[in-house]
Amino acid sequence: MKKITVIGAGNVGATAVQRMAELEMGDLVMLDIVEGIPQGKALDLMQSAPLMEYDSHIRGTNDYNDITGSDVVVITAGVPRKPGMDRKDLLKINSNIIKDVCTNITEYAPDAVVIVVTNPLDPMTYLASRVLDMPDNRVFGMGGMLDSTRFATFVAMELGCSVKDISAMVIGSHDNLMLPLPQYTTVSGIPITELMDEDTIQELVDRTINGGAEIVKYFKNGSAFYAPAASITHMVESVIRDSKRIMPATAYLKGEYGYDGVYAGVPAKIGREGVEDIIDLKLSDKQKELLTKSVVNIQSSIELLELE
Numbered sequence: 001m002k003k004i005t006v007i008g009a010g011n012v013g014a015t016a017v018q019r020m021a022e023l024e025m026g027d028l029v030m031l032d033i034v035e036g037i038p039q040g041k042a043l044d045l046m047q048s049a050p051l052m053e054y055d056s057h058i059r060g061t062n063d064y065n066d067i068t069g070s071d072v073v074v075i076t077a078g079v080p081r082k083p084g085m086d087r088k089d090l091l092k093i094n095s096n097i098i099k100d101v102c103t104n105i106t107e108y109a110p111d112a113v114v115i116v117v118t119n120p121l122d123p124m125t126y127l128a129s130r131v132l133d134m135p136d137n138r139v140f141g142m143g144g145m146l147d148s149t150r151f152a153t154f155v156a157m158e159l160g161c162s163v164k165d166i167s168a169m170v171i172g173s174h175d176n177l178m179l180p181l182p183q184y185t186t187v188s189g190i191p192i193t194e195l196m197d198e199d200t201i202q203e204l205v206d207r208t209i210n211g212g213a214e215i216v217k218y219f220k221n222g223s224a225f226y227a228p229a230a231s232i233t234h235m236v237e238s239v240i241r242d243s244k245r246i247m248p249a250t251a252y253l254k255g256e257y258g259y260d261g262v263y264a265g266v267p268a269k270i271g272r273e274g275v276e277d278i279i280d281l282k283l284s285d286k287q288k289e290l291l292t293k294s295v296v297n298i299q300s301s302i303e304l305l306e307l308e
């Protein structure tokens, strides 16, 4: 059995653990700073196993000793935004949490592949990679995966077709400057540019960009977690099964798309080693311009990080 740890037993973390247990992806450890919460949620999930028929063991803990030997560690620890806030408003508070969590991962699970989920996603992934002191390919973020599943959902709603035939691609930052790519978003191989007019596509693009805020507005006191947990599960599965699936990931760029030394969302091959390859897509001039804005925005957040 593989060992998967999720740090943060809140909405996203606990839902991801539930999804991964139900798929029997491995034995799971759920760690949180609050005493009792991970233990109680883990026990509750274990008591679902006879009915849902999974043999994954789930341990809830506050002790980093329990993450030793993890193959994958997912970081969901952190504060979610409330209506009226940007993800960027969480930079300071969540930086401190990422530093604490990553210092412990370095000590207790130095061989794991680490997937960052905490917002603001792109600078938090950069920060995690600096604290973790691991090869850059073993640290990446989940953001574009969620944005792409949202885009796919809206395309299916618009066309009245099955979501199963849709493959969507969103790159760039996981914020208002993300870049949904219609020419690489297909229905059974047919680009949506062949199936809808420009105005309709733009409406779906705008809804995707505002997808997180749309949910925050409903909840009032937190953010999305079902689709984020599904996105985490999809990425972790590709690592633990070494499936080498290609999906959007917040990866460390070393010249790809013309950028160096920054984390941003790009299509990547995900396997046992983490990010095993990055696909350099051909973009239109307008898309290149928008990607630059997105990356410059990530860089400006990185500059605000207090790195030793």
Ligand SMILES: NC(=O)c1ccc[n+]([C@@H]2O[C@H](COP(=O)([O-])OP(=O)(O)OC[C@H]3O[C@@H](n4cnc5c(N)ncnc54)[C@H](O)[C@@H]3O)[C@@H](O)[C@H]2O)c1
Binding pocket: 007, 008, 009, 010, 011, 012, 013, 031, 032, 033, 034, 037, 076, 077, 078, 079, 080, 081, 090, 094, 097, 100, 101, 116, 117, 118, 119, 121, 142, 143, 146, 174, 222, 223, 224, 225, 228
């Ligand atoms: N990247 C994405 O696509 C994406 C999607 C959804 C949510 N998020 C982000 O994920 C984070 C978590 O969201 P949520 O809805 O689960 O929030 P939540 O408040 O439900 O859960 C967060 C958990 O983190 C724990 N925590 C805080 N500090 C900790 C520490 N130092 N060590 C261990 N645990 C700690 C809290 O006790 C809490 O249980 C937020 O920052 C949110 O913005 C990102």
Ligand SMILES: O=C(O)C[C@H](O)C(=O)O
Binding pocket: 080, 081, 087, 119, 146, 174, 211, 212, 213, 215, 216, 223, 224, 228
């Ligand atoms: O919107 C948020 O703050 C949470 C997450 O990044 C999302 O896109 O749902």
